[in-house]
Amino acid sequence: MTEKPALVPAPGAHPHPAPRRRRRAPVYELLNCALHGHHLVGTDAAAVRGTDALVVRETADGTRWHRCLRCDAWLPLPAPARPEREFPPGRAEIELPLRGRPLRDRYVLRLIAIDRMVHFVVLAVLAAAVFVFVHERGRLQKPFYRIVDAIQNGVGGPSGLSNHGLLKDLDKAFAAHTSTLWIIGLVLAAYAVLEGVEAVGLWYAKRWAEYLTFVATAVLLVPEIYELTGHITVTKILTLVINLAVVLYLLIAKRLFGVRGGGRAEAAERAHDTGWGALERVFPGHRDVSERGP
DSSP, X not given: OOOOOOOOOOTTOOOSSOOGGGOOOOHHHHHHHHHHOOOOOOTTXXXXXXXXXXXXXXXXXXXXXXXXXXXXXXXXXXXXXXXXXXXXXXXXXXXXXXXXXXXXXXXXXXXXXXXXXXXXXXXXXXXXXXXXXXXXXXXXXXXHHHHHHHHHHHHTSGGGSOSSSHHHXXXXXXXXXXXXXXXXXXXXXXXXXXXXXXXXXXXXXXXXXXXXXXXXXXXXXXXXXXXXXXXXXXXXXXXXXXHHHHHHXXXXXXXXXXXGGHHHHHHHHHHHHHXXXXXXXXXXXXXXXXXXXX
16 A cells, blocks of 8 residues: 655645744745745646646636646636637646745846846956056056146155055056056956856756866855955955855755765755645645635
8 A cells, every 4th residue: 555645735825733943945936926926836727637636626616726837826707708729738748837845046147146146247347447548548547647646745755655555456457567557357257257157057057067167156255255354344244154055055055976866966966846746745635625725
């Protein structure tokens, strides 16, 4: 005699009382449905079969209950006045939406993608500024030194141009070789392109982008940690914490480089949380709803 699979309560319908640590609020599913609407199928079908009970059911009074394939909510809808198909689509025709941990990972990856896109914009602007400066340096040099002289005279001598600050950095820029400035601009532009590629790949949850982001971020941790040995600022600490969190998340949660089973384990986890088996575990579909709604 085969054992019946253990039923998992649908999101928002946990039995009471239940252990607090086992509850999982469907935050990402509900957020996605709130932003993009419920994922329903069979709303254009003329009739409902018994085999469709997992996704759509019809009660004795003619009311149809459609199941959101993302958040598991059951919504009552009238039968279509002008159906476009005879029956709801079969499993082979339905593309299941993300849910569970894969949906959570999609949101986290897109947060990282937004961070990388901000980096891309900032670096692209800096690279463009360097290239413009190289082109216009000769025309800007005389006005700059007139401003420096005015500041120095105002404070009573050459102490106006200290060893630190914006004026000193600009003085070094005007004194630098053109080739050096071009190299700096090209490095900034290349790094901007790298951040842009990361952002696009992470937004679409590409596996190669996760590896690229991990390597690029891990390499940057070395100079960031070294900078903390000198002058410590809140910005430096915050940047280091964010990059450490990104590296640990990609390594552990996304199972890079074979950690925690690697890509195969992640694919199995995705199938477990988003496949038809996940819908059957939450609501197997054998319940009789001929007299009652779900």
